[in-house]
Amino acid sequence: MVQVDLLTVGAAETEAIGACLASTSPTRAMVYLHGDLGAGKTTWVRGFAQALGHQGVVKSPTYTLVEPYELGNIQLFHFDLYRLHDPQELEYMGARDLFGAQAVCLIEWPERGGGELPDADLVVQLRVTGAHRQVFLSSLTSIGERWLTAAQACLTT
Numbered sequence: 001m002v003q004v005d006l007l008t009v010g011a012a013e014t015e016a017i018g019a020c021l022a023s024t025s026p027t028r029a030m031v032y033l034h035g036d037l038g039a040g041k042t043t044w045v046r047g048f049a050q051a052l053g054h055q056g057v058v059k060s061p062t063y064t065l066v067e068p069y070e071l072g073n074i075q076l077f078h079f080d081l082y083r084l085h086d087p088q089e090l091e092y093m094g095a096r097d098l099f100g101a102q103a104v105c106l107i108e109w110p111e112r113g114g115g116e117l118p119d120a121d122l123v124v125q126l127r128v129t130g131a132h133r134q135v136f137l138s139s140l141t142s143i144g145e146r147w148l149t150a151a152q153a154c155l156t157t
């Protein structure tokens with residue numbers, strides 16, 4: 001398991017971490033983003049998507065639950081499960097097809113998905129510490145381990 005613990009100051013630094021991970025991203029992976037409301041999960045995803053060429057805004061898909069992006073050779077699905085009432089809803093919305101696709105899934109509030117989510121390759125844990133954010137990255141599979149190892153260079157500069 002590879003783990004990286006960073007202290008960030010300002011949204012731009014959270015975006016930079018997302019951008020760094022985007023630069024070494026595999027084309028298929030499952031990422032859980034943990035953290036309270038306002039911790040910076042969507043900020044991280046914004047940095048990730050914009051680094052892959054997305055020009056517009058990136059907002060939490062709070063009501064639609066998922067937002068798809070076509071970004072060069074990477075297909076991205078950004079989930080926000082905050083308003084998911086029952087993990088079964090994921091099945092009704094066809095999420096299983098998205099999880100099984102050749103795609104990167106970035107999932108806010110994965111704990112709401114119960115047992116319906118595939119296991120994570122990478123976990124991003126954001127914690128508010130005063131005006132700063134602690135960003136803790138950890139890999140849980142060999143895909144995540146290779147990914148995070150490759151990202152070490154841009155995470156530490």
Ligand code: ADP
Nearest residue numbers: 008009010011014037038039040041042043133
């Ligand atoms: P979440 O998706 O976790 O609910 P958002 O990304 O929508 O959180 O919002 C996080 C808020 O915290 C935004 O106002 C953002 O500008 C701010 N923020 C993000 N990263 C940092 C940071 N490293 N330091 C200080 N503020 C941050």
Ligand code: MG
Nearest residue numbers: 041042060108
């Ligand atoms: Mg959010």
